[in-house]
Structure formats: C-alpha cells, structure tokens
Amino acid sequence: MSENKQRVSRRQFLNYTLTGVGGFMAAGMLMPMVRFAIDPLLQPEAEHDMVQVVSVDKITKEPQKFDFKINQVDGWYESEVSNSAWVYKNDNGDIIALSPVCKHLGCAVSWAEDPGNPNRFFCPCHYGLYEKDGKNVPGTPPMGPLDVFDSQVKDGYLYLGKTKPNPVGGA
C-alpha cells in the first residue's frame, strides 16, 4: 500500500488560512447588507393590507362613499394614502365595493349625481356613466367597468384591500 502524502508548505498554509478567514469576514459583512437590501421582498403579503372601512350595519342598498386610509409601502418608503370606495349591498345581500376612479381618464365618479341618470354612477369630466354594478354604459367614454375592491367582513366591519378588475366585465 503506497502512501500518497502531500506536504503543505508554510506559504500554502498561510494562503489557505488567510483566504478562509478573509472569506469568512467578507461574508459576515456582506450578509447584513444583502439582507437589508432584499428584506421588503422577503416579507409575506401582510394581512394589514386589508383596511377597516365601515361597520357593516351602515351599508345600505344605496351606494355610499366611504373614505379610508391605506398604508402604502414602496420599498423602504412608507406612507399613508387617502382612498375611497362606493359601497352598497346588492339584492343578494352581498357587499359590493367599487373604485371611484373612472376608467376613461381617471376622474372621480359619483352616485346619482346626474339628474338624467338617477340610478347610475356619473363621471362629470366627460359625462361617463356606469350601472350600479360598475358596468360602463355603452356610448359613453369609459371603455370598461369600474374596478372592485377585495373585501372581507370581520367582526361586523367591512375591510377593503386592493382593487381588481370587475367581474361584471365591460359593455
């Protein structure tokens, strides 16, 4: 049986040791920086993305506008942003929360503001109209329905989250 021993010179030993220690120290310095940089990406979608808006017993069959504030996190910048929703109960008792932002050019819509269309959402900027469920009225400028908010009811309160496309679809 032959022995295949390799001798390590003092120079090689020092090289290996210094490389190992240097690498360990560099990793120790870089890890917190990397963690700091990508931390927002590692955070799970927070439940507090849903914001308490109104007590459910205040919601009627007639759309009402409710204002609320959302905590907006953009990377490391956190701010409070005002928002609002048109909220009502439909004939099945389901709560519908519509975005007030017109899908034409982004003006704010109002419920029953146009005397000629008492049961529709109206956008005063270019006379846009939407049905109660948010569907755009053909022949008016908006090409799609009002967005709806993600919503949930907890402990008697309505919570709203992000907006998403309205399932009623466009006219």
Ligand code: FES
């Ligand atoms: S912005 Fe609403 S109709 Fe133009």
